[in-house]
Amino acid sequence: MASSSKSRPILAFDLGGSQLRVGLVTAKGKVIGRTIEPTRAEEGPKRVIARIEGMGKALVVEHGTGKPIAVAAAVASPLDDRGTLHHPPNLAGWKTVPFKAMLARHFKLPVAMGNDATVAALGEHVFGDGRGVDDLVYLTVSTGIGGGVITGGRLLTGAWGMAGELGHIFLAPEGPLGKCGHRGCLESLACGEMIAERAKEAVEAGRKTSLAKLTPKAIKTKDVFEAAREGDIVTKEIVQAAATYLGRGIASLVHVFNPRKVILGGGVTKSWDLIQTTVEKTARGLLLPGFNKRLEIVRTRFGEDIGLLGATALAIRELQLK
Amino acid sequence: MASSSKSRPILAFDLGGSQLRVGLVTAKGKVIGRTIEPTRAEEGPKRVIARIEGMGKALVVEHGTGKPIAVAAAVASPLDDRGTLHHPPNLAGWKTVPFKAMLARHFKLPVAMGNDATVAALGEHVFGDGRGVDDLVYLTVSTGIGGGVITGGRLLTGAWGMAGELGHIFLAPEGPLGKCGHRGCLESLACGEMIAERAKEAVEAGRKTSLAKLTPKAIKTKDVFEAAREGDIVTKEIVQAAATYLGRGIASLVHVFNPRKVILGGGVTKSWDLIQTTVEKTARGLLLPGFNKRLEIVRTRFGEDIGLLGATALAIRELQLK
Numbered sequence: 001m002a003s004s005s006k007s008r009p010i011l012a013f014d015l016g017g018s019q020l021r022v023g024l025v026t027a028k029g030k031v032i033g034r035t036i037e038p039t040r041a042e043e044g045p046k047r048v049i050a051r052i053e054g055m056g057k058a059l060v061v062e063h064g065t066g067k068p069i070a071v072a073a074a075v076a077s078p079l080d081d082r083g084t085l086h087h088p089p090n091l092a093g094w095k096t097v098p099f100k101a102m103l104a105r106h107f108k109l110p111v112a113m114g115n116d117a118t119v120a121a122l123g124e125h126v127f128g129d130g131r132g133v134d135d136l137v138y139l140t141v142s143t144g145i146g147g148g149v150i151t152g153g154r155l156l157t158g159a160w161g162m163a164g165e166l167g168h169i170f171l172a173p174e175g176p177l178g179k180c181g182h183r184g185c186l187e188s189l190a191c192g193e194m195i196a197e198r199a200k201e202a203v204e205a206g207r208k209t210s211l212a213k214l215t216p217k218a219i220k221t222k223d224v225f226e227a228a229r230e231g232d233i234v235t236k237e238i239v240q241a242a243a244t245y246l247g248r249g250i251a252s253l254v255h256v257f258n259p260r261k262v263i264l265g266g267g268v269t270k271s272w273d274l275i276q277t278t279v280e281k282t283a284r285g286l287l288l289p290g291f292n293k294r295l296e297i298v299r300t301r302f303g304e305d306i307g308l309l310g311a312t313a314l315a316i317r318e319l320q321l322k
Numbered sequence: 323m324a325s326s327s328k329s330r331p332i333l334a335f336d337l338g339g340s341q342l343r344v345g346l347v348t349a350k351g352k353v354i355g356r357t358i359e360p361t362r363a364e365e366g367p368k369r370v371i372a373r374i375e376g377m378g379k380a381l382v383v384e385h386g387t388g389k390p391i392a393v394a395a396a397v398a399s400p401l402d403d404r405g406t407l408h409h410p411p412n413l414a415g416w417k418t419v420p421f422k423a424m425l426a427r428h429f430k431l432p433v434a435m436g437n438d439a440t441v442a443a444l445g446e447h448v449f450g451d452g453r454g455v456d457d458l459v460y461l462t463v464s465t466g467i468g469g470g471v472i473t474g475g476r477l478l479t480g481a482w483g484m485a486g487e488l489g490h491i492f493l494a495p496e497g498p499l500g501k502c503g504h505r506g507c508l509e510s511l512a513c514g515e516m517i518a519e520r521a522k523e524a525v526e527a528g529r530k531t532s533l534a535k536l537t538p539k540a541i542k543t544k545d546v547f548e549a550a551r552e553g554d555i556v557t558k559e560i561v562q563a564a565a566t567y568l569g570r571g572i573a574s575l576v577h578v579f580n581p582r583k584v585i586l587g588g589g590v591t592k593s594w595d596l597i598q599t600t601v602e603k604t605a606r607g608l609l610l611p612g613f614n615k616r617l618e619i620v621r622t623r624f625g626e627d628i629g630l631l632g633a634t635a636l637a638i639r640e641l642q643l644k
Binding site for chain 2: 078089152157158165168185248253258
């Protein structure tokens, strides 16, 4: 312990739609410490980078580590192989942002950067339940929905680094309008923000729910899960509808990838006990014979640290750290 | 030419839901000759293998080649890495069939075997429009719908060889019942057999279509496309609905794989001129920014020989032929 906190860690961060999480992580995947702030994407990339630096410096002081040797970034955005973000639907106001280059200039350190859910798949493969599993799908169900895939032991990247946008598989012609501007993608049907949105609509429509005591605008995803947990019918329906679509999406991905494990993470899976049965029953019920038996569908054991660990796994691989 | 037909070819076959195609192919991807029969799956695997042998022998005599050096098989079935078929929905009555082992015993030759659409992706990558393209999705729209994927230059196989069942991505909660026993998969919405099925239903429902002159049971997919081509409204609607779902499925696959090319083949794409606009417009219209610009969506240049070429590409790779 003492030696790992004295050695020089990796400055890892996970920039999500709601939270900015900054941590110091060892190359062995031990999170020495982490600190969390709201993302505040509206401040723009430069201010966000300055805050990451400040949060990192405070952690170095608090834990008495050496200066970080590299920056490892997980970002909730489609991004290409040069580390340019492309219109992240969950980072309001960000369009085309050469974020990796900006980070390298600012920190004067080697930078590894990947999509948050993509690197989470790598984090599971290197540090978690995906060790020794050469074919796995990771799905993060958070403010938005993203994914990452290990196939044949390698991270799926695609022709220009944008593969794994699993939240944008199409599931319903009559589905609601998503943040991406299209109807019927998995994200529009099952992400945290949309679960809250459906609850707001229910309250506004005067449906009989325990959330009616809140002003619709104030309803958060966690309020919906709390109400459902307490037996509220309307919110239970909303949660189960989202879980059903998650199961359908997972069935699609299993037919596509034939993975041995599907690992779920992200804020919505904090309520895994409420959705697991529906997710798993729906997914398994749709599978062709032969896909089901050796398949496991599990929740990440890393909770909200998975982004930090994924970014670290990427940095170790790309920057040859050890 | 003379030398290639005198040398010993590969005995390739493509066992589809409707047709059994047997060919002699050189290791350079030249189809020396091919012959076609109806599949007649109901005869069972043994009789089908005997027919393949007979068709192959006739081709060897006709083209004066040497005895085949290997058997290369493309089969319209989910199959695992031992070459066992699992409940092929398009080969009626076949359940769990150790087809590769049966072929090896029968022919006493090395056998390479893959799912028809999976190996088609490899055929494109080795011999076709996918040369030099390390990320491509191949989609066959035929009696059923299948797929194959090259990612990072490698054939996607999955944990136990069943990856690429792209016809079974879920697209519509209220979709029709597919041959797989589930509702709303791409195959149930857009494959050749289902296009014919929708036309039968339209005739039976008394809708005003030029196909009403046929007995519903006799309507084939090609009849539907012919009627649509001649301007028949009802069949045009059926064809465009299928094309729309194809586009939606392609959008999902592009978000998942970020391919540089999507290549379509199979009987339905004989009418590519009727569906291309809808397929491409729907797919591209659903894509997130960044996925579209360098993406090409094309039809295979190999027509119905693609299965033979795919099986050959697999044999070359697996059996180290040259």
